[in-house]
Amino acid sequence: MSELAAVVRDARNEVLGAIRSGDRFLVVTHEHPDGDALGSLIAMQALLSALGKDSVIVISPEDFPLPHEYRFLSLDGLATSPPADLPLRTVMFLDCGNLDRNPLAALHGADPLVNIDHHHDNTLFGSINYVVEEASCTAEIVWDLFAECGVELTSEVAEALYVGLVTDTGRFSYENTTPRSHAMAGELIAAGVDVAAMYRRIYEEAPVGKLTLLCRALASLELFADGRLAVAILTAADFTHAGAEDSDSEGVIDHLRALAGVKVAMLIRELSSNGGGTQHKVSLRATDNDVDVSAIARQHGGGGHRRAAGFTSGLGTVELIDAVRAQV
Numbered sequence: 001m002s003e004l005a006a007v008v009r010d011a012r013n014e015v016l017g018a019i020r021s022g023d024r025f026l027v028v029t030h031e032h033p034d035g036d037a038l039g040s041l042i043a044m045q046a047l048l049s050a051l052g053k054d055s056v057i058v059i060s061p062e063d064f065p066l067p068h069e070y071r072f073l074s075l076d077g078l079a080t081s082p083p084a085d086l087p088l089r090t091v092m093f094l095d096c097g098n099l100d101r102n103p104l105a106a107l108h109g110a111d112p113l114v115n116i117d118h119h120h121d122n123t124l125f126g127s128i129n130y131v132v133e134e135a136s137c138t139a140e141i142v143w144d145l146f147a148e149c150g151v152e153l154t155s156e157v158a159e160a161l162y163v164g165l166v167t168d169t170g171r172f173s174y175e176n177t178t179p180r181s182h183a184m185a186g187e188l189i190a191a192g193v194d195v196a197a198m199y200r201r202i203y204e205e206a207p208v209g210k211l212t213l214l215c216r217a218l219a220s221l222e223l224f225a226d227g228r229l230a231v232a233i234l235t236a237a238d239f240t241h242a243g244a245e246d247s248d249s250e251g252v253i254d255h256l257r258a259l260a261g262v263k264v265a266m267l268i269r270e271l272s273s274n275g276g277g278t279q280h281k282v283s284l285r286a287t288d289n290d291v292d293v294s295a296i297a298r299q300h301g302g303g304g305h306r307r308a309a310g311f312t313s314g315l316g317t318v319e320l321i322d323a324v325r326a327q328v
């Protein structure tokens with residue numbers, strides 16, 4: 001066993017120890033929770049409940065409404081602020097690469113703080129850090145804990161885990177898709193996931209505003225660096241005109257990375273809720289390993305995976321494009 005594998009195995013044992021010895025838990029994730037974040041939260045909460053533990057999920061009020069594609073998921077034991085007995089709880093961060101990605105500052109000094117994630121640039125901010133880079137999604141790590149704890153998957157848990165798996169693997173199309181991801185999918189389907197119904201819920205049944213927003217994004221498409229960089233911009237006015245929510249831009253970037261010749265796709269979104277000055281949320285995707293977009297994102301205070309990363313910046317669109325262009 002390599003040294004790294006031994007570290008990961010030890011961390012897994014530490015997590016299992018924390019689960020077995022704790023009575024009360026608090027489970028959180030990153031801001032603007034995505035499918036993997038929500039699926040992992042729900043599954044972890046169910047695992048803890050099945051083991052007779054008290055657990056609450058805390059999601060900050062500014063993260064609501066959740067993206068419409070995830071609203072069918074039921075969040076049991078949800079709170080929007082940490083409970084009064086916080087010091088008595090084991091705090092678990094799921095799918096969160098660094099502390100700054102969680103807006104609830106009250107949790108940042110928690111002890112014990114269990115950090116379960118699959119981002120290679122995770123800052124190891126926990127007292128226990130269980131970071132499995134090879135896992136396609138955090139849901140895959142949580143799924144493994146179910147087996148280890150001998151807890152059976154209900155169809156609701158299987159659906160939650162499937163949401164994490166299917167969204168973080170880009171519907172089993174990204175390079176993080178492994179035999180294990182497919183084995184997990186097989187087990188989840190056996191436990192009751194209706195694949196077609198889940199696809200329809202996550203990727204279809206979209207409000208028309210989402211399609212209007214996509215039209216506006218595609219109309220803004222520009223290619224740079226001999227077609228290696230594809231950029232689309234969505235302004236606050238685009239969202240207003242389309243009657244779309246922030247989260248309706250999810251998926252737009254996949255159209256940019258689908259273009260022949262594109263190495264890096266970039267979506268720049270003007271954030272609607274800004275106090276002073278315009279803030280831009282930048283999403284980056286790479287089509288191969290030639291450019292590590294998480295490194296670009298880190299230069300701007302963000303992070304992510306080598307082929308999918310993001311950051312928020314006060315820079316204007318021209319400066320943002322120039323900065324990424326220089327790296328492509």
Ligand code: 5GP
Binds near residue numbers: 098302304310
């Ligand atoms: P998206 O472009 O879909 O918002 O995010 C793609 C990936 O980049 C996600 O895996 C997410 O973890 C990461 N990411 C996006 N925004 C940020 C950010 O502001 N900070 C960090 N550390 N990671 C981000």
Ligand code: MN
Binds near residue numbers: 036037095118138168
């Ligand atoms: Mn994830």
